[in-house]
Amino acid sequence: MGMPITVEIRNSKYEIRKVDLGKDIGKVFEYFREVDEKYSPFKSTSEVGKLNRGEKVSDEMRDILRLAHDLKVETNGYFDIERPDGRIDPSGIVKGWAIKNAADILRKLKYKKFFVDAGGDAEIVGGPWKWGIRNPFNKSQIVKVLSLNNCGIATSGTYERGQHIYNPITKETEIPDIVSLTVIGLNIYEADKFSTPAFAMGKGGIKFIEKQKDLEGYMIDKDGVATMTSGFKRYETGR
Amino acid sequence: MKKFLLSASVIGVFALYSVHLNLGGNENPSVAVKTSNVIGSAFTSSSLQSSSAPSGGYKNGTYIGSVADAFYGNIQVQVTISGGRITNVQFLQFPSDRRTSQMINAQADPILAQEAIQAQSANVSGVTGATASSGAFVQSLSSALQQAS
Numbered sequence A: 001m002g003m004p005i006t007v008e009i010r011n012s013k014y015e016i017r018k019v020d021l022g023k024d025i026g027k028v029f030e031y032f033r034e035v036d037e038k039y040s041p042f043k044s045t046s047e048v049g050k051l052n053r054g055e056k057v058s059d060e061m062r063d064i065l066r067l068a069h070d071l072k073v074e075t076n077g078y079f080d081i082e083r084p085d086g087r088i089d090p091s092g093i094v095k096g097w098a099i100k101n102a103a104d105i106l107r108k109l110k111y112k113k114f115f116v117d118a119g120g121d122a123e124i125v126g127g128p129w130k131w132g133i134r135n136p137f138n139k140s141q142i143v144k145v146l147s148l149n150n151c152g153i154a155t156s157g158t159y160e161r162g163q164h165i166y167n168p169i170t171k172e173t174e175i176p177d178i179v180s181l182t183v184i185g186l187n188i189y190e191a192d193k194f195s196t197p198a199f200a201m202g203k204g205g206i207k208f209i210e211k212q213k214d215l216e217g218y219m220i221d222k223d224g225v226a227t228m229t230s231g232f233k234r235y236e237t238g239r
Numbered sequence B: 001m002k003k004f005l006l007s008a009s010v011i012g013v014f015a016l017y018s019v020h021l022n023l024g025g026n027e028n029p030s031v032a033v034k035t036s037n038v039i040g041s042a043f044t045s046s047s048l049q050s051s052s053a054p055s056g057g058y059k060n061g062t063y064i065g066s067v068a069d070a071f072y073g074n075i076q077v078q079v080t081i082s083g084g085r086i087t088n089v090q091f092l093q094f095p096s097d098r099r100t101s102q103m104i105n106a107q108a109d110p111i112l113a114q115e116a117i118q119a120q121s122a123n124v125s126g127v128t129g130a131t132a133s134s135g136a137f138v139q140s141l142s143s144a145l146q147q148a149s
Helices: A018-039 A047-052 A059-074 A091-108 A188-200 A202-211 B002-022 B045-049 B099-107 B134-148
Strands: A005-009 A114-118 A121-125 A129-135 A138-148 A151-157 A178-185 A215-221 A225-228 B061-064 B074-082 B085-093 B113-116 B126-128
Touching: A005 A018, A005 A091, A018 A047, A018 A059, A018 A091, A047 A059, A059 A091, A091 A114, A091 A121, A091 A151, A091 A188, A121 A129, A121 A188, A121 B126, A129 A151, A129 A178, A138 A151, A138 A178, A151 A188, A151 B126, A178 A188, A178 A202, A188 A202, A188 A215, A202 A215, A202 A225, B085 B113
Parallel strands: A129 B126
Antiparallel strands: A005 A114, A114 A121, A121 A151, A129 A138, A151 A178, A178 A215, A215 A225, A225 B113, B061 B074, B074 B085
């Protein structure tokens, strides 16, 4: 998927053998490699490649397409895996879905305190874990320190990959009024699902998040002013 | 007509409520919510900031108003004061058993707290927003290593 994956596990009081830890983390990375093979929009052999050539796809791909359709309805069309050129690219939903599955691998192996982070979007298990929100105007800085426990966090922004998020309703490629929208949800799948379509809504996106149950958000506009949902403060922490 | 009646009665209730508070009806700080701004999309943060605050501003904190009968149901608000000013108002109770009320609910815009972003220093386990592609990372790393050699 072209993004750095980080996994950190904090040992409980039980001694976990280093070799087992290494093997188990290895399983997580192996899973991400599989996902990349199957769902990368850049690989012609992937399920996404097959889909765009009208070839038969797996049941799992069909499940993903169904989830994407449900989300499109939920967000009144702001989440749409169809690109302006007609290509289907489900990356917006695959990433959160994959991170959650990866975290489930570790949960099944009985780990209680860890996170799985793919490009800054993460499933946080146990805690508290200290997490930062990157400054959209200066990548080496953080502008918020959060204390997170058992949740998912995802951010959509224009500053990393340029204007890669477009508004499927108005068909513009510019979302000029906001530069970053961070969503915290019950798990990474829920947070990630809504962060991209909410971002495509521009300044209205944070209000959309406010109206959703079990989601909180922190939006930064092009002038460096942040707007947060009413329950967001519970995640803030002193320096 | 129904919408007007509901709006009028809610406005009436709030007018009575703020008069009640201003007369020292309870020990909460006087939250003088301007009645003309309560319902519908006219509820903007700039209007709230211009509402008359006692000298020195309000006391910071979150305050819950009493439950008020708004003809079609109850209304109860929660107000947040920061920096001496109203920064957030939330409806804890709102009439929701009538179609008219539901339409008004749908139109009401939430008022959300804002702040200027500020660089923080902290040791964190992860940073959200970092979606640098691995290609860019490698490119940047090699250019740095080149300078270092």
